[in-house]
Amino acid sequence: MHTIGEAARRTDTRVETIRYYERIGLLDRADRSTGNYRLYGDAQLNQLSFIRRARNLGFSIEQVRALMALGTTPQQSCAQVDALARRHLDEVERKIADLDALRGELHGLLSQCRQGTIAECRIIEALAPPAGG
Numbered sequence: 001m002h003t004i005g006e007a008a009r010r011t012d013t014r015v016e017t018i019r020y021y022e023r024i025g026l027l028d029r030a031d032r033s034t035g036n037y038r039l040y041g042d043a044q045l046n047q048l049s050f051i052r053r054a055r056n057l058g059f060s061i062e063q064v065r066a067l068m069a070l071g072t073t074p075q076q077s078c079a080q081v082d083a084l085a086r087r088h089l090d091e092v093e094r095k096i097a098d099l100d101a102l103r104g105e106l107h108g109l110l111s112q113c114r115q116g117t118i119a120e121c122r123i124i125e126a127l128a129p130p131a132g133g
Contacts, residue, residue: 001031001039011048021051026065059088 008015021027022038027048030038040048047068054064063084070081112122 001041002045004030004038004040007040007045007048010045011052013048013052018048021048024061026051026061026068057088058092063088 002010004015004018007013008018011018018027022029028044030040030044033039050068050071051064054067055061059067066084067081070076070078070084109123109126114120114122118124
């Protein structure tokens with residue numbers, strides 16, 4: 001059995017995050033010691049590592065919950081897992097496209113900078129609301 005601090009170190013997860021995952025039912029509740037300290041078994045550490053890896057890949061809490069539920073039926077087709085991962089990838093690609101557009105806009109604004117005064121600043125001018133608005 002591992003204390004919450006040990007579980008945090010072994011899974012590279014903050015103690016507060018472990019408590020949160022437990023509170024929302026994403027992580028199985030820890031056993032308690034006679035001193036009322038949380039104690040985690042290897043199965044919970046594996047569960048926490050799974051959660052941590054999925055979160056690092058950008059899956060939402062609800063997506064992680066769904067993946068964990070699907071993982072409990074190893075004989076089932078992985079079509080649902082694939083579909084969930086594909087939807088997530090589509091979202092990641094959309095965000096990348098949005099960030100690429102944002103980068104282009106910022107490059108455009110910065111290319112107009114002439115290092116003059118604020119009164120001549122093209123960036124401030126572009127951010128200001130239109131006249132009469």
